[in-house]
Amino acid sequence: MNRKLLIPLIMLLxxxxxxxxxxxxxxxxxxxxxxxxxxxEKVPFVNAEHFKELGLTVKRADEAVILANAxxxxxxxxxxNQVQVxxxxxxxxxxxxxxxxxxxxPLSFVLxxxxxxxxxxxxxxxxxxxxxxxxxxxxxxxYVIGEDVxxxxxLAPGVTEKLFALGVGDRIKGRTTYCNxxxxxxxxxxxxxxxxxxxxxxLSLEPDAVIAETHFKEEILKQLKAAGIMTIARKSPEDVSGxxxxxxxxxxxxxxxYEARALVASMxxxxxxxxxxxxxxxxxxxxxxxxxxxxGQWGEYTAGRDTFISRLIxxxxxxxxxxxxxxxxxxxxxxxxxxxxxxxxxxxxxDTMLANDNYRVLSALTGKNYLVIDQxxxxxxxxxxxxxxxRVLVGLFHPDRVDRxxx
Amino acid sequence: MLCIALAGLMLAxxxxxxxxxxxxxxxxxxxxxxxxxxxxxxxxxxxxxxLNVRLPRILLSAIVGAALALGGTCLQGVFGNPMADxxxxxxxxxxxxxxxxxxxxGLNQGLLGLGTTSVFAFCGALGTTALVYKLAVTGxxxxxxxxxxxxxxxxxxxxxxxxxxxxxxxxxxxxVVTWTMxxxxxxxxxxxxxVLVPMVIGTGILLSQARELNALVMGEEDAxxxxxxxxxxxxxxxxAASFLAACAVSVSGIIGFVGLIVPxxxxxxFGADHRMLLPTTAVGGGIFLLLCDTLARTAIKGVxxxxxxxxxxxxxxFFLYLLRRTK
Numbered sequence: 001m002n003r004k005l006l007i008p009l010i011m012l013l014x015x016x017x018x019x020x021x022x023x024x025x026x027x028x029x030x031x032x033x034x035x036x037x038x039x040x041e042k043v044p045f046v047n048a049e050h051f052k053e054l055g056l057t058v059k060r061a062d063e064a065v066i067l068a069n070a071x072x073x074x075x076x077x078x079x080x081n082q083v084q085v086x087x088x089x090x091x092x093x094x095x096x097x098x099x100x101x102x103x104x105x106p107l108s109f110v111l112x113x114x115x116x117x118x119x120x121x122x123x124x125x126x127x128x129x130x131x132x133x134x135x136x137x138x139x140x141x142x143y144v145i146g147e148d149v150x151x152x153x154x155l156a157p158g159v160t161e162k163l164f165a166l167g168v169g170d171r172i173k174g175r176t177t178y179c180n181x182x183x184x185x186x187x188x189x190x191x192x193x194x195x196x197x198x199x200x201x202x203l204s205l206e207p208d209a210v211i212a213e214t215h216f217k218e219e220i221l222k223q224l225k226a227a228g229i230m231t232i233a234r235k236s237p238e239d240v241s242g243x244x245x246x247x248x249x250x251x252x253x254x255x256x257x258y259e260a261r262a263l264v265a266s267m268x269x270x271x272x273x274x275x276x277x278x279x280x281x282x283x284x285x286x287x288x289x290x291x292x293x294x295x296g297q298w299g300e301y302t303a304g305r306d307t308f309i310s311r312l313i314x315x316x317x318x319x320x321x322x323x324x325x326x327x328x329x330x331x332x333x334x335x336x337x338x339x340x341x342x343x344x345x346x347x348x349x350x351d352t353m354l355a356n357d358n359y360r361v362l363s364a365l366t367g368k369n370y371l372v373i374d375q376x377x378x379x380x381x382x383x384x385x386x387x388x389x390x391r392v393l394v395g396l397f398h399p400d401r402v403d404r405x406x407x
Numbered sequence: 408m409l410c411i412a413l414a415g416l417m418l419a420x421x422x423x424x425x426x427x428x429x430x431x432x433x434x435x436x437x438x439x440x441x442x443x444x445x446x447x448x449x450x451x452x453x454x455x456x457x458l459n460v461r462l463p464r465i466l467l468s469a470i471v472g473a474a475l476a477l478g479g480t481c482l483q484g485v486f487g488n489p490m491a492d493x494x495x496x497x498x499x500x501x502x503x504x505x506x507x508x509x510x511x512x513g514l515n516q517g518l519l520g521l522g523t524t525s526v527f528a529f530c531g532a533l534g535t536t537a538l539v540y541k542l543a544v545t546g547x548x549x550x551x552x553x554x555x556x557x558x559x560x561x562x563x564x565x566x567x568x569x570x571x572x573x574x575x576x577x578x579x580x581x582x583v584v585t586w587t588m589x590x591x592x593x594x595x596x597x598x599x600x601x602v603l604v605p606m607v608i609g610t611g612i613l614l615s616q617a618r619e620l621n622a623l624v625m626g627e628e629d630a631x632x633x634x635x636x637x638x639x640x641x642x643x644x645x646x647a648a649s650f651l652a653a654c655a656v657s658v659s660g661i662i663g664f665v666g667l668i669v670p671x672x673x674x675x676x677f678g679a680d681h682r683m684l685l686p687t688t689a690v691g692g693g694i695f696l697l698l699c700d701t702l703a704r705t706a707i708k709g710v711x712x713x714x715x716x717x718x719x720x721x722x723x724x725f726f727l728y729l730l731r732r733t734k
Binding site: 190191192193194195196197198199200201203204206215217218219220222223226227294299301327328329 | 424426452453455456459460461522524574575577578581582585590592593594595704709710711713
């Protein structure tokens, strides 16, 4: 080949790869866009300016970039994983950044917040808009919500946590004695215990709605319904996607739809990031783990394969030895036979195990591979399980990789 | 006279509760309700509280208290045993077993407006008493000793069955325990209507056996020789008392001491003539349980003390005192 032509040809080739490599075909509601997209460890970041084509305004402030429309304002703090959606502060597993004067933000997060469903098949990014949430709307129990729920009584600690995570903690007028997180609950009056709440107190608070989860007294809910209060009883989520749909439902009740979608997107980003940094570890190389719900003379209790906790363990890169049962009952003999690599639980349970001869043969205890955790973080299927719990578990099972989590 | 006391206590109880509603308002609400009028000037939630939260609860606790006390008195008469209570034929363990089964199965099979647990508890109680009766009856006669023994045995078998159920359903443990401790929290009008008719019928039947019970207390042979149809009376009383106990536990859980203490208390005050004793224990039982339940819901603000705990706290020491006095 002619040497003189070779060099310009090579330069042309290099330029074209650089130019086209940064351009990604994104299909939004059937329409094809060519966006400036950078993939960083499998996560697509898009040049923020492109969102102008989708009806958002894009503004640069000092260390932040703000995307907004009439209903939502998404504010990324550059070079950090912090983002604020309206009044709700969230953290992601990724960081918005600037490169060559251009600002890049996580594509899925923004699209999902503005009500698109995003999928990536390896080459093509597709986004389809979800139906808009219109008020008045009908809940699955048949209640009609005019604008939103303005005041609520929470009859479960998981519900209280989720409401605060959504940013509507100030609308909670009453809580149970078990609702202990976050610290702001101290300002909310008590209405009694899970099993025997004070009916008169609840009625006098005149809430728009009462939300209960799993454990509640039927007769009390019946009376609340008879008094004309919107009574919602849900099952606690049994897997991670259950938390997502629960939060979206709450978003609809309280007209915090953008915040709910953003919260779900942030949780998805953390779950995806965790899977990504652990993906090269095959199943047989993952450590085994056991979570102690209860132990001692009353029997062994743990989280079986159909529980939220089991799925959290799997997400954090370990194998739950109790996946051979469903439900919560286990046996000491099985535990000894499995001899899990790691054991974790609350301080009372772990103390019981450490003090008792029966458990001496467990290598996790003798080898100091056990962890005392705050059971509320793991057992309540709330955003905290992904925000904090995941990090704690990955730190236990894969301490060499936890710093790569990014959250 | 006692009835006036009961009525007075009911009205007083309607005035107290976690939420402070001025007595004047309470009186106006009740008055308007009786006259089928409206009171627009009083807060809707207060009206609901007085008419739908407190009133059914007051009535229910009085009815259940009357049933338990009356049942207790009659059973004490039939068995000639001052320690007999309305659960002696296994109704309490039977109800607990039924309720546990209902909670564990997690069905939504209500009946007549009562929840699953209540229906299962009722069936459990009745079923158990029927079983105990069947075990103890020989031909046409039923020996009181046999009944007591059969009751104890069946109760312990069912207790073990409950423990077994709890083993496999650890998560429901708290709910089962709460139910067993007894509670009127969440009582509604439906419950009142559903138990009222059976209770009235049962009470009527028992009251009619007053004379016969007087004779039975002297001993079965003596009563027989006086012309009292001993076997028939025993049958009627056992069935009616068990039925009352089953109705009671199905709506309130297991509340002890009412059926044990109130009969003795009334005997001390009014004497042992059943013609006077039966009606007074009924009303007395109503007063006692109403008092205990009112304390259970108002003693500590925002906290619901299980009513069975209150009755034991009162009944226990009092029973010991009685025991010492009769020594």
